[in-house]
Amino acid sequence: MTPELGRLSGRLDRTLVALDFDGVLSPIVPDPGRAVALAGTADVLTAVAARVARVAVVTGRPAAEAVRLGSLQDVPGLLVLGHYGLQRWSAGTLNTPDSDDGVDLARRRVTELAAARPGVTVEDKQHSVALHTRSASDPAAALDELRPHADAVAAEAGLQVTPGRFVLELRPVGVDKGLAIRSLVAETGATAVLYAGDDLGDLPAVVAVRELASSEDLVGIVVCSDAEEASAELRNAADVVVPGPPGVQALLRELATLD
Numbered sequence: 001m002t003p004e005l006g007r008l009s010g011r012l013d014r015t016l017v018a019l020d021f022d023g024v025l026s027p028i029v030p031d032p033g034r035a036v037a038l039a040g041t042a043d044v045l046t047a048v049a050a051r052v053a054r055v056a057v058v059t060g061r062p063a064a065e066a067v068r069l070g071s072l073q074d075v076p077g078l079l080v081l082g083h084y085g086l087q088r089w090s091a092g093t094l095n096t097p098d099s100d101d102g103v104d105l106a107r108r109r110v111t112e113l114a115a116a117r118p119g120v121t122v123e124d125k126q127h128s129v130a131l132h133t134r135s136a137s138d139p140a141a142a143l144d145e146l147r148p149h150a151d152a153v154a155a156e157a158g159l160q161v162t163p164g165r166f167v168l169e170l171r172p173v174g175v176d177k178g179l180a181i182r183s184l185v186a187e188t189g190a191t192a193v194l195y196a197g198d199d200l201g202d203l204p205a206v207v208a209v210r211e212l213a214s215s216e217d218l219v220g221i222v223v224c225s226d227a228e229e230a231s232a233e234l235r236n237a238a239d240v241v242v243p244g245p246p247g248v249q250a251l252l253r254e255l256a257t258l259d
């Protein structure tokens with residue numbers, strides 16, 4: 001057994017399990033539209049959901065898209081917080097805010113930026129837009145070159161930039177995965193949180209887990225879904241490092257059968 005999971009003993013039914021989507025439930029692929037969850041994901045989440053207070057997916061994706069790509073629609077009690085907490089999906093119902101004028105402006109600007117740069121693509125997520133450089137000849141250099149342009153667009157549009165694996169997301173301010181975790185803990189009364197992530201956008205969730213664990217009687221476990229591109233900061237901050245989505249799935253299976 002993974003020793004860290006023993007810390008959840010006796011409080012499994014008050015445990016919040018919160019999971020990132022890309023790189024954690026779904027292996028990283030070049031086309032964001034084809035990032036389906038690893039086979040078996042819905043089954044293992046169903047098994048975990050039967051044992052814990054709540055299973056939540058907390059993602060930068062639109063919530064309904066994560067449900068579709070994950071084939072998660074039938075996982076009992078599953079909550080999906082999309083756009084870093086802006087959207088909430090539960091039992092087939094999506095709560096979502098009105099569209100943001102800033103995102104409309106950013107969409108026009110980043111489309112121009114991408115058109116001038118071979119291999120750079122735009123992912124239009126309606127409530128945010130993302131510039132991807134994975135298909136550029138030098139993805140890292142393309143990301144560095146784009147960053148100041150993305151910052152300028154975000155400033156003009158009243159948005160924030162969240163960097164990730166060969167991606168710059170321009171998205172509304174006022175939400176992040178840390179706030180999402182805090183609200184889930186308050187809502188569920190959880191006395192333990194297991195959070196699994198892989199990227200820079202997950203770091204606010206890690207901070208939230210650590211702060212909640214130091215100020216309340218709460219057990220916090222941070223899992224890094226490691227792969228060649230996983231954030232070094234996330235890896236260093238984690239209690240448990242597992243080998244990518246297959247490792248996350250194996251850990252969740254252990255959790256579902258914990259005594």
Ligand SMILES: O=P(O)(O)OC[C@H]1O[C@H](O[C@H]2O[C@H](CO)[C@@H](O)[C@H](O)[C@H]2O)[C@H](O)[C@@H](O)[C@@H]1O
Nearest residue numbers: 021022028029030032035059060061134165167
């Ligand atoms: O919060 P997450 O669930 O981790 O989502 C973060 C962003 O991930 C996606 O991009 C990443 O995955 C793609 C598919 O594997 C990959 O092609 C890309 O290079 C990665 O950065 C997604 O496309 C974004 O919209 C998410 O916000």
